[in-house]
Every structure is written in C-alpha cells, then in structure tokens.
Amino acid sequence: SLFQGLLSILRKLKSTPDQEVRILLLGLDNGGKTTLLKQLASEDISHITPTQGFNIKSVQSQGFKLNVWDIGGQRKIRPYWRNYFENTDLLELAELLDEEKLSGVPVLIFANKQDLLTAAPASEIAEGLNLHTIRDRVWQIQSCSALTGEGVQDGMNWVCKSVNAKRK
Numbered sequence: 781s782l783f784q785g786l787l788s789i790l791r792k793l794k795s796t797p798d799q800e801v802r803i804l805l806l807g808l809d810n811g812g813k814t815t816l817l818k819q820l821a822s823e824d825i826s827h828i829t830p831t832q833g834f835n836i837k838s839v840q841s842q843g844f845k846l847n848v849w850d851i852g853g854q855r856k857i858r859p860y861w862r863n864y865f866e867n868t869d870l871l872e873l874a875e876l877l878d879e880e881k882l883s884g885v886p887v888l889i890f891a892n893k894q895d896l897l898t899a900a901p902a903s904e905i906a907e908g909l910n911l912h913t914i915r916d917r918v919w920q921i922q923s924c925s926a927l928t929g930e931g932v933q934d935g936m937n938w939v940c941k942s943v944n945a946k947r948k
C-alpha cells in the first residue's frame with residue numbers, strides 16, 4: 781500500500797547526519813501536533829485536518845536541520861506506529877520510554893492549548909505523567925499554544941540544546 785511505501789522510505793531516512801535532528805511528534809489526536817509543526821514552519825494554520833498518516837517537515841533552528849515527523853494520532857492510525865518501532869502498542873509515554881530504540885533520547889512534552897482557560901497547567905500534566913520519575917534521559921515540559929505560537933520555539937530551542945549536549 782501507499783502507507784507501506786511511505787514507511788519503507790522513512791526507514792531509509794533513518795541514518796541521520798550530524799547536523800540533522802530527527803524528531804518524532806507523537807500524541808493523541810486533536811492534541812495540536814500538526815498545528816504546532818506548521819506554526820514552527822511559519823505556515824498557515826487555519827485549514828488543518830486530522831492527519832491520515834504522516835507529515836514530514838524540515839525546519840532550520842540554531843544551526844540544526846530539524847526533521848520533524850508528525851504522525852497522526854487517531855485511534856485507527858496508532859497501530860501503524862508499531863511498524864516503525866517494531867513493537868506493540870505505544871500509546872503510553874511509559875512504553876515509549878521503555879522502547880530500546882529510543883533509549884537515552886531526550887523527551888520534550890508540550891503542554892499545548894494553554895490559550896484555553898480549561899487547559900491543564902504544565903505542572904498538573906507533569907504530575908499526572910509522573911515525569912519526575914524519569915531518570916534515564918533528559919526531559920522537559922513546555923507550556924505552549926500552537927495556535928498563538930507561544931512557547932513553541934522555546935521547546936525547540938530546548939531540543940537543540942539537548943541534542944547538542946548529547947553529541948558532544
């Protein structure tokens with residue numbers, strides 16, 4: 781299928797040169813991943829529909845080429861995540877952290893939609909996800925609004941800083 785073709789291309793892209801950073805944007809549907817990615821690339825965010833597969837976008841930041849993979853989060857798409865990781869369900873952060881192929885990879889959690897009064901604050905999300913128990917890698921939680929762009933670049937700056945530190 782087209783999807784399998786895409787996956788095989790993505791697998792070939794796996795070896796990433798030094799100045800390039802591969803970022804997986806994972807999360808449940810409607811979380812704002814695509815909006816965040818488009819905001820990052822300074823693209824129009826007014827006509828975004830649920831992602832039926834992948835979006836890949838490259839953005840330059842701090843001398844890095846960030847190759848961001850935005851993967852659809854709808855329940856019917858989530859099973860495909862495992863094609864990439866060759867693992868079963870990866871619905872939980874804990875499972876992602878256990879994934880051998882992602883060992884030591886810095887983790888950034890975006891607490892998105894902070895422009896909404898009903899949004900859970902980052903501190904609450906950090907507690908709910910037990911982030912303080914993560915000891916095997918650097919992690920960060922970043923409040924943001926993909927709608928206004930607030931916090932998005934700050935999050936990516938942290939990513940660049942962490943990748944830099946890891947490669948030195």
Ligand SMILES: Nc1nc2c(ncn2[C@@H]2O[C@H](COP(=O)(O)OP(=O)(O)OP(=O)(O)O)[C@@H](O)[C@H]2O)c(=O)[nH]1
Nearest residue numbers: 809810811812813814815830831853893925926927
């Ligand atoms: N208020 C508010 N709405 C947002 C924000 N970010 C995204 N949205 C809205 O949330 C909805 C879903 O956004 P998407 O970017 O499509 O979400 P997604 O995570 O890519 O969803 P899937 O592709 O289905 O996995 C859209 O209506 C966005 O406009 C935000 O920071 N604030």
Ligand SMILES: [Mg+2]
Nearest residue numbers: 813814830831
């Ligand atoms: Mg999307």
